[in-house]
């Protein structure tokens with residue numbers, strides 16, 4: 182598949198895309214009448230030409246028009262083994278005719294918690310939820326209950342899901358105020374000002390952030406941070422250590438949001454990789470093995486507001502409850518555990534996925550440099566984001582350039598035209614299912630897309 186048009190003026194990549202999606206186009210028209218987003222379930226607006234997936238297996242997806250893509254979106258991270266991995270499929274089969282939700286105690290939840298406690302350095306106790314959003318919501322509330330203080334500090338550009346506290350100065354908001362002393366602003370309409378006022382916004386990797394924590398220590402319950410920030414995919418080991426030291430010194434809890442990094446950076450997540458122990462950590466994505474899941478892990482000390490007495494009436498009155506109808510359901514617990522056990526028993530997977538990402542980054546960078554393209558694939562381990570910026574970023578605001586975002590969106594169309602499903606304004610994830618041949622295809626698609634984008638006047 183090649184984008185034609187050379188010799189006859191620039192290609193119209195949008196039109197070329199739309200032309201090969203007739204069945205998808207028809208579904209899109211139906212979707213517009215009943216759904217709200219033009220990409221149906223995703224958060225971002227696809228440029229033009231929405232491909233509807235028919236099926237997925239391993240590293241590939243096929244759309245309803247029969248187009249095949251190497252999928253490097255991987256559902257935004259959960260599919261570390263690829264689509265429909267036999268381990269996950271077999272686990273689903275093993276449980277689906279035995280009941281999928283009970284709201285009554287069952288051993289699968291205990292076994293999953295045992296596995297997570299064994300794997301996660303800070304984990305003495307676990308509570309389950311159904312998404313990363315729920316996990317961070319619970320963790321923040323547990324921190325408030327534990328410390329008796331109300332405010333939560335987070336980082337500008339930090340993404341922790343879509344509850345009210347999380348939607349303050351996240352990656353979805355425009356950065357506001359001085360770089361080292363950002364202001365808290367609501368990401369969207371609908372976030373109460375009272376909630377915004379309870380959030381203190383910090384900047385990654387600056388000494389000013391540590392000072393701000395010291396200054397506000399008497400009102401701060403916790404600091405929450407993605408140890409590998411999705412808006413700034415760099416190694417901040419020293420800063421994380423500084424954060425650990427200052428929060429401990431100030432009696433403020435430290436929460437690592439490991440919804441992406443957990444079981445991806447290494448089996449034990451970012452806290453294992455960096456050797457830094459938070460008080461609590463939040464999980465989602467990979468732990469569900471492809472099904473919806475969330476969890477908070479932490480020390481007994483941090484999670485004591487949740488530890489029940491066994492007396493239901495007393496617990497109702499005195500304890501914080503992180504309850505949810507589907508939380509810890511037997512289907513998710515069984516599938517998630519099967520996938521985590523497989524990861525634990527096959528550490529070569531981490532070498533494989535990190536190696537693929539490293540090769541793609543290095544070959545694309547070499548090509549970009551040799552040919553004068555300002556493309557940087559910024560990331561750590563097995564995930565990265567392409568950015569059109571002239572130099573390595575010095576802070577997250579360097580990655581908030583509108584021209585860069587527009588080019589990223591256009592790049593998606595070219596990449597998809599070349600058979601690689603690059604996610605819109607989001608992260609590329611490698612999985613066990615990706616092969617060296619897939620990596621070759623991704624590299625070639627980047628190269629061809631860059632050349633064609635230049636020919637067509639987009640670069």
Ligand SMILES: Cc1ncc(COP(=O)(O)O)c(C=O)c1O
Nearest residue numbers: 312313314340341342440441465
């Ligand atoms: C770091 C982080 N925290 C929280 C969330 C929210 O998770 P979910 O989409 O499952 O609600 C995400 C989702 O991408 C995330 O990347």
